[in-house]
Amino acid sequence: MKISYNWLQEYIDLGPDMTPEKLADLLTNHGIPVEVIEQLNKGIENVVVGHVLQTEPHPNADRLKVCTVDAGGPEKLQIVCGAPNVKPGQKVPCAVVGAELPGGVKIKRAKLRGVESQGMLCSAGELGMDIRLLPKEQTEGLYILPDDTPVGESILRVLGLDDVVLELELTPNRADCLNYRGVAYEVAAILGKQPKFAWTEQAAETGNPAVSPSSDSQAGPPLVRVRIESANCARYAAQVVRGVKIAPSPLWLQMRLLTAGVRPINNIVDVTNYVMLEYGQPLHAFDLAEITESTIVVRQAEEQETIVTLDGQQRTLDSSMLVIADAKRAIGIAGVMGGENSEVRGSTTDIVLEAASFDAGSVRQTGKKLGLRSEAQMRFEKGIDPTVLRPALQRAACLITELSGGELAGPPVEVVQQPAEELEIQLRVSRTNQILGTDLTVDQIGAILTRLGFATVTVDADTFRVTVPTRRPDITREIDLIEEVARLHGYDKIDTTMPEGVLSQGGLSKQQRLRRTIRELLTGMGLLEVLTYSFTNPTWLEPLGLEESSPLRQQLPLALPMSDERKVLRTTLLPSLAEVVQYNLNRKNLDMALFEIGKVFFAKDLPVTELPSEDVKVAAIFTGAFGGLAIGEKPRKVDFYTVKGIVEALLANLGIKQVRYQPAAVPGMHPGRTASVEAGGVTLGFLGALHPEVTEAWDLKETYYFELNLAALEEAAEDKILFRALPRFPAIERDIAVVVPLDVPAGSLELAIREAAGELLEEVRLFDVYQGEQVETGKKSVAFSLVYRAEDRTLTDEEVQARHNRVIEALEKGFQAELRS
Template sequence: MIVSGEWLRDYVTLTMDMEQLAERLTMVGLEVEAVEKPYAYLQTVVVGRITAVEAHPKADKLKICRVHDGHQERRVVCGAPNVAEGQRVPLALPGTVLPSGMPIQEATIRGQVSQGMLCSQKELQLGEDASGIWILPQETPIGLSLADALDLDDVRLDVAITPNRGDCLSMVGMAREAAAICGTSVRYPVIDVKETGPRIETLASVTVEDPVGCPRYAARLIEGVTIGASPQWMQRRLESAGIRSINNIVDVTNYVLLELGQPLHAFDFDRLRERRIVVRRAVAGEKFVTLDGVERTLFDDTLLICDGQGPVAIAGIMGGLESEITASTTRVLIESAYFQPECIRRSSRKLGLRTESSYRFERGVDPEGVLRAADRAAQLMQELSGGSIAQGRLDVYPTPVPRPRIRLRVSKVNRFLGMNLSAHQMVDVLRSLHMDVESVDAETFEVIPPSFRPDVTREVDLAEEVARLIGYDKVPVTHAQVPLYSDPVDPHAQTRGELKRVLEAAGYHEVLTFSFTSEKALRSLRLVEDDVRLQPVRLRNPLSEEQAVMRTSLLPGLLQTARLNLDRGNTDVRIFELSKVFLARQGELLPREDHHLVGVVVGRRDPRPVYGAEDPVDYTDVKGVVEEVLAALHLDESQYRLTRDALPPYGDPRYGATLEVKGRGVGSLGRIHPDVQEAFDLKREAYYFELDFEALFALRNPHPGFVPLPKFPSVVRDMALVVEAKLPVADPLAFIRSLPEPLMESVSIFDLYRGKPLADHQKGVGYRIVYRAADRNLTDEEVNAVHERVTAQVLERFQATLR
């Protein structure tokens, strides 16, 4: 919004200059983006009087003028044909830069010194006349700057108006804000309509078929107008806002739009068929040619202004080519209406058509200002173009727009703003903004905002109005007193995070798969029919069959991810997921949501060609990472069972095991069954581990805490056994660990052998036992005695022999 200081002073008395007003406007929420002095160049253009005119000795078309500038006489070479002695003319002194960008300096023209330039209206951009120099009235004081002589010492503000402040898109709207800032009052334009024509009802009619899109439509009629140019003062004011002057009728509609903020439209009444107005919605696909000559295809939600036979304007946006004002127009129908903001905003966006009218309508104009704007336009048209105004107005307003009644509590506003304002201060501010304020009690008021402020609907809006007029800089800076505390750490989530870091350190990548899957994927795991995992929770409205049920296992998602990687050339895959599975519960509406930890590995053991070989991963790779998981949970009491019946059907019984911790089954690991591998279209062997995180979490041991480094050395003894080939090597290992020998610190497997000279049903296993005492050095005799005792118990328990 461009605000002219000279125009603004017509409506309000300012107690500060425009630069100070710009600062205050910004502080009340109307940001001033620029302060401009459009006629600053006129300060060095003065009123001069031609005292003599002489012929140029070397140019027939040039003259040498002697011009008095109020202080001295200057010689000016001029080629204008209308110069004459005694004229008062605009003289551009050296140092002036004209609007065209041309600098004026003392120069020599055809051998004669020229000490300035005599200017035409067009050269000063103060008119269109370029035929000669501008002859000023004889009473114009000599030596006065042209800006002062023509009262053009104007300052303009470029104000950014927020979408909720449509009331400020006018000079009167800005005057209201300025008056509230300066503590003065607004001088509204004096409207005096002289109605001398017949009753308007006998000449025209208005029908509103869509009162939702058009709650109010008013019209005035003026006859006998003469189309011509607008006076200079109106042209100048329109141009100050960036609007080009067209003719006296159209200029009045634009002038009232800028003055009062109410968009208007002027129809050539004689070109309205059946002499009536109908407001209706367009028919989808309907065509209409707008004022800019473009044929537009309308939508079924586009609001139209029609005559008795067809559309003549797109409501609130642009008029039609067939009803525009022309030089032959003698009768004008003035439209002034209130359109629903949402309707105009939607149509403007769909049609890709933005105008000054739509810009205001879509932000909301004053429904109670419709008649005032129509009267103001009729008054100005009569003054500028003659004619007679028909008696009365057409005003269709079936359901007046209500004004809210808002309760204001002084204590609530002070608490909201962090201030300590009195009720009197708040009431003064609100009344300065034209709000009706009635007292309920000493601390409570009922406020009715004016009709031009549709953005004020709540108590908090009133608080904002109080704050911005009192001054945001008066709001004290305070700091919220918020006690800082943290929620206790969720051990379940913390443990999940620790295991994820363990797996990432082992070279695995975490993936997140969909919680939805397909029944086909679950059945591809070779599960038996009565398995609870084949009874998933079904979605009522699935996106597709591939995501029709809640997952009961993480394995299908990881196998599909592995296949996706293999298909794209990533042949070395190590992935895991620690997420929920959803297992249905008999008689329960909601499933059980347990966390499982599943990993899949495919490809080479070490994919780095520099350091690795081509050895593929096998069972020991997944067993190793499972041992890392158990170590992170401080679970030493684990056993791997090779019982084929206990292995899940998607595991290959030749390369797999189940895992028990403290006697409780917690998962399985091994190679994916060939049938499952084929079902998921995996081109390479895949190994997996699947752990019940909930069970592991329940069985986890606390951190053992700090153990000081041993002060005394250890003694190592090996035990090489020959046992039955079918005996799990973990059984003797667990048995040795369970023996109550205080000197035994640890035991591990160091060798596994099959072949000659052992029989086919035998194998050799080597166990390494570490002995240590915390308070002394052990002697060979002590260690030998303990080791012989341990060896004897192992041989007896497992019918083994020493190698």
């Protein structure tokens, strides 16, 4: 919100000692930060209003004119001007000799093509004005002033450039300061003064001759009828003004709007914007002749109803949107934008002024759906004071009759569906001092509340009953009142105290440590971490061939998706990582090893009645080659064993032992190259190759993937790291090769070996799997290397052989294994 210092002084006496800088500090220190202090005078001195008496062609230049100008001095000035729009009779800014312009430009006597020039006629840009907000005709050449502008008057006073603008950085809850009325109340509370309003609620209650309708116009039925047919409108008022003449606004009104960053349009629209800035009440003007049957209806839009808004765009509405309509059609979108079919044009003579109180949520939702944003909409969204609706309407009607020559046609027509109610809150003095760490008295707190304009009643020695004015919708609880007391008392006056309480040493939880460890291990093995959206497209799951009952299909739809590609919460990380791989393959990045630690979400029921369950997964995806290359080496293509080796190394470093890999059927994975990962009877996840149909559907090359459940890893991981001395005694190594059926996993053989060999077995390693001429069809030869060692002695051959024989016997009984010579 931009606040003009001079304009603000009309509502609050700031005193001779106050400066814009001091005021900015006061506001900031009391909870209303001032972000920017802008001097409108960008360096202008001795620029006055000049009257162009006559112009003559320059004798030596076709594009220059020699002008005779009255600048209010004893003599007329001769000024050479190149502006295309200079004409006799105009009032324009004139920089006399000795004047300065923004940018350090100094005006001196000069000769232009042999003709003396005693000054300079100025454009808006040369005065440092923001030409983006000015009408086009005022930006192409000299800035033309109204004919009644006094000659010789300082241009700073005429254009309001002797002013300072404070830009407030308001938080969303302080909607009351989105207007001068609210800021005046705030400044008055800080300074301990009373705000003064030339046009206030008092004018609405007592009446004002300036806006009283003529006696002739009061007779008969109202010229406009109002009907509310929606709960999203609490109050609606309309005032007819007849005989208006559409014209540019007077200079003072245009300059006031420019200080607020609002573009002047015409006297009717400018008044509605001006009063909105004064009161915070958005207003709108309709052309009465365009309102069918002179009837205004506030209703919900019909499905697929259309309206062309003031920006010339056709909008398609739905039943959630509130509209202003006449007897046949919508003429405006409530709180957002008016309709082109009822706009005030140059030919308009009779208007209907609208002031209303619309539901904030309805306006916000409508603006978001339609992609519209306006100053009025912003105020409706944050909440307006319903009690200023009628005063603002009458204030606007007064100004319009004054500036357009019209007159009021009857009193305002007002329909109230939900009367405004003031909120009462109890405030305890003891609680206030406890929260703030102060020792304020009852009288001190009462004085602060009075300065804020809050009515108070003393309930007992410790309690106030506070009536909160409707202009402060942000105050709803006792703690809000305590914050107001703190602001007005002064944060700098509250003593600093040391916090009290039990101190606890910070640290990471087991899951946090586990995530860090996993991240370090995987990056150390050459994988890159990625972060992907938790939102995905449900069509990504179609290639996986999921059954209808699959939990992966229980995707939670988003109420307001960011796009069609991000409309549900994911149930697996696979589509998210596959999308990253697809994106990179399309850009010729062919070798990838990526991982993510992220959440998946499962809806407990559809339609949703409670929050979904959330699981954290560790997933990685591989394609192309993996690992660094030495000189002369060829790229090593990723295969099943590459991925299995990474998973094995990860689990081993987490202290997870007795891991089993079993063939598994997982949706979307290759049936012959996929395994489940288990430890201690708990399934940790799975790994393997994507099904060829899936890679084809997703436009990928041969791709491998693993996904582990972080909760299962946390349960299986060993928290403590055990250290032991290096072995002092030698080891004995034995090799064993057995022939087993093809469907026997090597991992099962390894677990049987470890169990049979007992505690003397230090290491077992698979080093060969063979199928060929020397092995019977349907079987395979599997060879292991076994290392035996004791920590307290040197093992004998007899001890090792006994253990080894137990291993052979276990394999023969459990797997029908045959010892291969």
